[in-house]
Amino acid sequence: MKRRSFLKGATVAGVAGAATSTFPAPAISQGLRQWRMVTTWPKNFPGLGTGAELLAKFIDKGSEGKLKIEVFGAGQLVKPFDSLDAVIAGEVEMGHGTPYYWRNKIPAIAFLSAYPYGMTAQEQNGWIQYGGGQQLAEEMYSELGCKYFLSGNTGVQMGGWFNKEINSLNDYRGLKMRIPGLGGEVIKAAGAETINLPASEVLNALESGAIDATEWVGPYNDLALGLYKKAKYYYYPGWHEPGTTLDNFINLREWERLPSDVKAVVEAANVAVNQLVLSEFVARNNAALKTLVGKHGVILKQFPESVLASFSTLSDKVVNDLASNDQRSRRVLDNILTYRTEAVAWTSLSETTFTAARFLYSYNKA
Amino acid sequence: MKRRSFLKGATVAGVAGAATSTFPAPAISQGLRQWRMVTTWPKNFPGLGTGAELLAKFIDKGSEGKLKIEVFGAGQLVKPFDSLDAVIAGEVEMGHGTPYYWRNKIPAIAFLSAYPYGMTAQEQNGWIQYGGGQQLAEEMYSELGCKYFLSGNTGVQMGGWFNKEINSLNDYRGLKMRIPGLGGEVIKAAGAETINLPASEVLNALESGAIDATEWVGPYNDLALGLYKKAKYYYYPGWHEPGTTLDNFINLREWERLPSDVKAVVEAANVAVNQLVLSEFVARNNAALKTLVGKHGVILKQFPESVLASFSTLSDKVVNDLASNDQRSRRVLDNILTYRTEAVAWTSLSETTFTAARFLYSYNKA
Structure with a gap:
């Protein structure tokens, strides 16, 4: 498979691989990491984009700056629907979207987002967290070279x-x-x-x-x-x-390089964001x-x-x-x-x- | 107000104050803390006690052991309904219960748990997280000398x-x-x-x-x-x-002594537990x-x-x-x-x- 760059234009040059990282090796050797998160949402878009920002903030604060994440709105680095490819290719470390955007890669992945006459947010959360959904999701995302986290829910949508x-x-x-x-x-x-x-x-x-x-x-x-x-x-x-769920997908090699405390922060932050995104929709x-x-x-x-x-x-x-x-x-x-x-x-x-x-x-x- | 000990028996001697802490000063000076959480639930009680354990685990792992929390079931250190008093008195640092257990102290606190014909879990979360509930809760708990976190939800109960x-x-x-x-x-x-x-x-x-x-x-x-x-x-x-909510209450002085990264981990862990407790009930x-x-x-x-x-x-x-x-x-x-x-x-x-x-x-x- 040909590896192509999903990054647009010269302003973001130098991010296509670890060798040309803009972040100096010394920082990494001190256990500090700077990642980039591409999203399928406009920057700071209510509920969805703000969810991605919240995730980055929880991780930054919880890890005491050991993992800082810059959040990019749709199109700022890559086209929205190229977000997963950019993470798979390692061009960025992390992305935020919703699983059915990736069903051209694995059709069954669509069930993770939502499906017709399916489940409410509460039921979908129960399935992923206590009903076997997380395991199935991890199986599919890991085949794509990514770590999967449930990371937000819109509640019942409009028709x-x-x-x-x-x-x-x-x-x-x-x-x-x-x-x-x-x-x-x-x-x-x-x-x-x-x-x-x-x-x-x-x-x-x-x-x-x-x-x-x-x-x-x-x-x-x-x-x-x-x-x-x-x-x-x-x-x-x-x-x-x-009850459409959002996903946070992380390049699997980058994920595996994280120390276990930062991994735990990322995990808790995603569950927290999953909860808060829904509350924002419910309240607004x-x-x-x-x-x-x-x-x-x-x-x-x-x-x-x-x-x-x-x-x-x-x-x-x-x-x-x-x-x-x-x-x-x-x-x-x-x-x-x-x-x-x-x-x-x-x-x-x-x-x-x-x-x-x-x-x-x-x-x-x- | 007379400060009384809520701790039972000699097996737990030496925990009534910082001066007699069983945890050596050197550990604290290295930024390591060992706390105790009393709960109103039996140890590992499904959904409620397991929620408290999950909270301790997220905090331990996320803080890289900077804050370790030992969880005590109801009656192991103090009587269940004395849990808040034990935290207020500083005899333990943290507790897990539900707000209406404390309405003899502040009647309005009962609204934080649930109220007749009130709101579902999703609605109650929206109120606390995006509708003004958190501010009102913090006002009440801080008068009691505690930091408040929303920390679980049972969903609609049975009659x-x-x-x-x-x-x-x-x-x-x-x-x-x-x-x-x-x-x-x-x-x-x-x-x-x-x-x-x-x-x-x-x-x-x-x-x-x-x-x-x-x-x-x-x-x-x-x-x-x-x-x-x-x-x-x-x-x-x-x-x-x-949609009954659970609470995590922390002695305010102890809370304020936490470094900001550990505070962020505690905050995210509580939101995560709030979500996971509900999912466990929904799934089971x-x-x-x-x-x-x-x-x-x-x-x-x-x-x-x-x-x-x-x-x-x-x-x-x-x-x-x-x-x-x-x-x-x-x-x-x-x-x-x-x-x-x-x-x-x-x-x-x-x-x-x-x-x-x-x-x-x-x-x-x-």
Whole structure:
């Protein structure tokens, strides 16, 4: 396999290998390391980019500066979707994104992000941390020459931005939509054309007519991207991504060179960021939604049940077709289904009955 | 205020102050510290005690042994509910429990744990981490001479263990029930007698008839406590504790003596543990519930809607009475309600509509 440079332009010269590192050997010999993290998000993008910054900060402070990490927004060093390749090639040490961006390398990796009608953030975390997901993830990422960490969650996403009402599955026929991962495969099965675009390109693509519709994450993120400027209808729920996880991937050789205390800091920092990213979305989404509707005239709509039912049938087919054609996908899906049956039963009995009962209550009336 | 020793017996002599520390000064002068963490949980108790162990492990590994923490189960050094006093007095450096255990010191502190018809784990995390809760918590704990960290969450709890069916609020009249916090106040308002007992005493109290009913946490925990041996009916949902948080409290002087890198490790470790404890419960509860029902003949029942509605009215009254009589409770409740309105609206639109739509789906049928 030809090793190519993913780094853009002369301003970032001298980073293509250890031999031309800009960081002096003496610092490393004192146990100090300076790494670079490329991300698939715009620099400091709410929740996602801020999550990457938080990760770097926790690691810097926790390691007493033994590992300093400079965070680069999408496109600053490499194109967003080249982030994993840059880490694999050792051009940078670390990256932050979401697994389904890498499914062209290993199809089953998409299940780590989210999958249609799959699991909520809480359930997905339980699977990765206590249900076998971490082991499967490490197996896949290590084949790519990377160490994997779970590193953030968006919670249930929104269903997407459209310029027409969605009344039946027919409204997806011929639609050009930005939607990645297994959700994209389902939309394709409904007759749409799909494309994956990084955050920075979505609004332009809507504007130019390259796409008719898009999903991104949810109100807090989507307001920041300005998607309301070019699409009017905002649909929920995000059946295709009910709890999308982010990933932190580290060049495996660089990871193995870290002393064990710094490794422990990186591990704890990732779990902490995984928690904090979700909390930021939970705390900020509704205010953003009110701004979208109240200030920007967005029309908020729930998908009709018939559309959700049709997508559920297609999701079944898409996921099972993938599992039938790819042994690893079969193994990952089987692992998920065993866990998921239990987790969904517990959610139904606990969160679902509680949140239903809560509407009997009226703190605000008192 | 008389400073008393909470430490039991001669086996733990010599720990009441720095002057009699069992850890040699040279170690401290090399920047090495050995602390002790008392907990309100039995040693290695599933989810709760294992959370405390995980916290100690992350801190030890992340600080490269600069801060080693020995974890003591409930009663090993001090009585469970004396844990905070032991930390305040400086007899030990750190503790792990849940805020409402300390509401006799500051009533408003109970809101930090959970409150009737309040918030799910995800919402409660959002409030503490991004909604103003951390600042209010630090204000209260620092008045007690402690540093506060959020350090675990049980998720939605179960409603409790009973020896009779609960058909109306009258069934609570005269009932002696173990139930702490604001939920206990609601039960009291329904005519029950309530008591708070630590984990280690609950089964004995049921056995001796000191109590007729109890709640603890949920299936994974309650199976470990053996509560099914002395109560037959297991009710859900836990309207009184929809997302109970744990706390890590540190003697403020000891905290302030920590170097900044160790402080950062402690902070990240607590957020990580907060996440992992919840994941452990999410991943384990349903299997435990199946064991309780299938193997131990437990009768699983949902509270009738009329009972949930009555408790919602009483909860309103209890929480608002507390806020009317206590300025700090007023301030904390007002802060919560501002945040909660947004968070609940978001949950309803996202998680609730998704989990409802999910039942259209059938991975397992395929």
